[in-house]
Amino acid sequence: MKTSESKYCKCLYFTSGALARKVEKLAQQSWAKVNLSPSHAYLLMMVIENPGMQPGCMGEQLQLTPSTISRLLQKLEDSKLLVRISEGKATNVYPTPKGKELMPTLKTCLAEFYTRYCEILGKEESAKLVQNMGQVADKLDV
Amino acid sequence: MKTSESKYCKCLYFTSGALARKVEKLAQQSWAKVNLSPSHAYLLMMVIENPGMQPGCMGEQLQLTPSTISRLLQKLEDSKLLVRISEGKATNVYPTPKGKELMPTLKTCLAEFYTRYCEILGKEESAKLVQNMGQVADKLDV
DNA sequence: AAAATATATTTGTATATACAAATGATAGTC
């Protein structure tokens, strides 16, 4: 059944959840070739582009809690794609050579994801939606 | 940091995820007084309004997989709010008296949730967004 | 300088969801 045909389609709760799950799935497919979840992939790209970046800052950028970031980094460190180096109370995160090598592929995946959803939704259309959703998300911050 | 200020704000992946998480939180607060998660609450309301309804149908309405529905029902059955009665390969789900008693409170929670997000986002505005998101979710069905 | 407070991160545990395999039941086919 289509989301918009559901009796519950008018509720923000279901609609936002259903949309996020579908986008998640599309993203997972797009990053399947690097064997990383979309969140892991974004985080790794972030670290490669900003070596030494700290977990707290990543959480702000990605709108994820510190504990989630910590778990994501842990897995990437286990896979030897990055290292965490504690400096006092903070932690600096650096990509490993193995991590850096992945960058071109990561970028390709990102481009494919973007292309794919633009094909499905339209470029203008999806940009507008994303902007709109971002603004709404901000308003919902209590 | 605001979602729309993130460097990654332009990506459908993060924006839809961040929005869904914020809506989830708001909904959880709205249903806290019945001690049910929003999904459990919706499912229970659905069963009360459609006694005998089958899990497969619920999944279509709520855009959730059979396994998720099964788990949700299991918990509601454990709490004696509904019963599952197998009839051949299908299963019929009925509210218990204890479940039915909850209906007025459930409706109040739903109304509060709706009122709350309409206050924050505007009635027109949020209706438009929900409609838009629903249409986009449909397009993403592969 | 000791105590209290604040900050950054990690860890224990819980929730929501899904995929894939297992189960149970019906229906079609030979």
Next chain:
DNA sequence: GACTATCATTTGTATATACAAATATATTTT
């Protein structure tokens, strides 16, 4: 009537995320 395919549901297991508590360090106060 037995065999196979199909369908609805449940169960085993995995992922993404969060909250709250723990840890470790830094800063402020007295």
